[in-house]
Amino acid sequence: MTISPNQPESGGGGESRLRQRIADEIRRHGPIPFSRYMQMCLYEPELGYYSRLREQFGKAGDFYTSSDVHAVFGRLLARQFEEMWRALDSPQRIDVIELGPGRGLFARDVLDWSAKQFPEFARSFRYALVEQSAHLRDRLQERLAEHIAAERAGVFESLEAAASTAGENIIVFGNEFFDALPVEVVDYHGGLRIGLKNGRFVETFVPPTAAELEFLDRYSVRPEKGERVEAPLVALEWMERIAEAFRGKRGFLVVIDYGYTREEQLAGRHRDTVMSYRQHTASASPYEAPGEQDITAHVNFTAIRARGLQRGLDPVALLTQSQFLIGISEETQFADAFQECKLPQERAKVALQLKHLISPTGMGETFQVLLMSAGVAKEKAAGLSGLKLSH
Ligand SMILES: C[S@@+](CC[C@H](N)C(=O)[O-])C[C@H]1O[C@@H](n2cnc3c(N)ncnc32)[C@H](O)[C@@H]1O
Numbered sequence: 001m002t003i004s005p006n007q008p009e010s011g012g013g014g015e016s017r018l019r020q021r022i023a024d025e026i027r028r029h030g031p032i033p034f035s036r037y038m039q040m041c042l043y044e045p046e047l048g049y050y051s052r053l054r055e056q057f058g059k060a061g062d063f064y065t066s067s068d069v070h071a072v073f074g075r076l077l078a079r080q081f082e083e084m085w086r087a088l089d090s091p092q093r094i095d096v097i098e099l100g101p102g103r104g105l106f107a108r109d110v111l112d113w114s115a116k117q118f119p120e121f122a123r124s125f126r127y128a129l130v131e132q133s134a135h136l137r138d139r140l141q142e143r144l145a146e147h148i149a150a151e152r153a154g155v156f157e158s159l160e161a162a163a164s165t166a167g168e169n170i171i172v173f174g175n176e177f178f179d180a181l182p183v184e185v186v187d188y189h190g191g192l193r194i195g196l197k198n199g200r201f202v203e204t205f206v207p208p209t210a211a212e213l214e215f216l217d218r219y220s221v222r223p224e225k226g227e228r229v230e231a232p233l234v235a236l237e238w239m240e241r242i243a244e245a246f247r248g249k250r251g252f253l254v255v256i257d258y259g260y261t262r263e264e265q266l267a268g269r270h271r272d273t274v275m276s277y278r279q280h281t282a283s284a285s286p287y288e289a290p291g292e293q294d295i296t297a298h299v300n301f302t303a304i305r306a307r308g309l310q311r312g313l314d315p316v317a318l319l320t321q322s323q324f325l326i327g328i329s330e331e332t333q334f335a336d337a338f339q340e341c342k343l344p345q346e347r348a349k350v351a352l353q354l355k356h357l358i359s360p361t362g363m364g365e366t367f368q369v370l371l372m373s374a375g376v377a378k379e380k381a382a383g384l385s386g387l388k389l390s391h
Helices: 013-029 034-043 072-087 105-117 119-124 134-143 145-149 159-165 210-219 233-245 262-266 301-310 321-329 344-358 378-382
Strands: 094-099 125-130 153-156 169-175 184-187 190-197 200-206 228-231 250-260 275-278 281-283 294-296 314-320 367-374
Touching: 013 034, 013 190, 013 200, 034 184, 034 190, 034 294, 072 094, 072 105, 072 119, 072 169, 072 250, 072 321, 072 344, 094 105, 094 159, 105 119, 105 125, 119 125, 125 159, 134 145, 134 153, 145 153, 153 159, 159 233, 169 233, 184 210, 210 228, 210 233, 210 301, 233 301, 250 301, 262 301, 301 314, 301 367, 314 321, 314 378, 321 344, 321 367
Parallel strands: 094 125, 094 169, 125 153, 169 250
Antiparallel strands: 184 190, 184 228, 190 200, 250 367, 275 281, 275 294, 314 367
16 A cells, blocks of 8 residues: 555635545545546546646647647648548548547647648538536537537537437547547556555555456456556447447548557566646656646547447558648648748748657657548548558
8 A cells, every 4th residue: 555645635616526525435445446536536527627617738738639739730630530531432421530539639630631632521510529528518519619619510518419420420539539538547555446545555565357357358468566557448439338239320430649568568668657637747646736737648549449349340551640641731741721821931940840750759650540440441531542551
């Protein structure tokens, strides 16, 4: 048992209420799994990190995502979605379903750029935003009001609600969605539970569950002394829900996130990837300020790909964000990024932002892209420009 450092006895408003609520649950039920702790920290109604009325994203928030860097991320994906639509034989209707859109910058960029560059595609597609946070859903309604009024976009609370209104061609997309899902943590001593001692959260361990052990043996590794690994069981459930959403439909799944494969773990990397962020700085402990900081874990791509496959999705590719974005834009020489730059200074600024998205020192190599499909001929899927540099 270890006592976590830096825990204030009580914090400001929301934090202390959330701390209290978590403590009450532990008093009632005993130590809780780490996934439950993470779920409450991030999503507890009104008090969780994503549920509170606060700025999580961008400069004023705690982290940047690709859409915060530059509109080119959404524009390049719009280009790729348009190709996917063509690979599906340019149907009259296609629905893009975005999981965890946050404040909706990506959706806005895709909608605006498609209208401008790909009018035929833009006429066929509708954009569904699936966001669990009520407060973020309100913000999405505001940001995308024009598109919503024109019935080009809609905001939904669940994937199932979005899928039920979609036509038979869909693209399911998630950027930094899977890393925000609660995970189980397992170390040499067993499965991690969060208990309470003298009013503080403490870590305790119980024998790992059968589901955790099965996960580690299939998709990850068993932790050695002093190591921790994650068992993202909720991510597997999400893959099942996604595969279910494709039932009777065809299309593509595009998952972009920082993550790893089992091979990389076997080589000794990506153990203990749970991280907490506050104001653009990694914080020492997930127990420090519940509800005040983001908690994430890297995505186990081997596991989510395998579960998709088991549930009927076809694997297309797993490649780096860098390979994917360069593949999409090579032919047009990044015209999507530079089109509106008039002055050399503007070009220089955009070039730097682009570099951040694609270079190994920026987001290019840590972020990976998982592509799967349903009901799409193999050659058609393989012909997507985003896959040009994958091997
Ligand atoms: C790290 S943020 C990423 C936001 C956005 N995709 C971006 O790249 O800026 C994760 C988002 O997923 C949402 N989310 C988490 N769990 C969800 C769920 N079960 N259903 C819908 N959205 C969820 C969170 O509320 C948050 O908006």
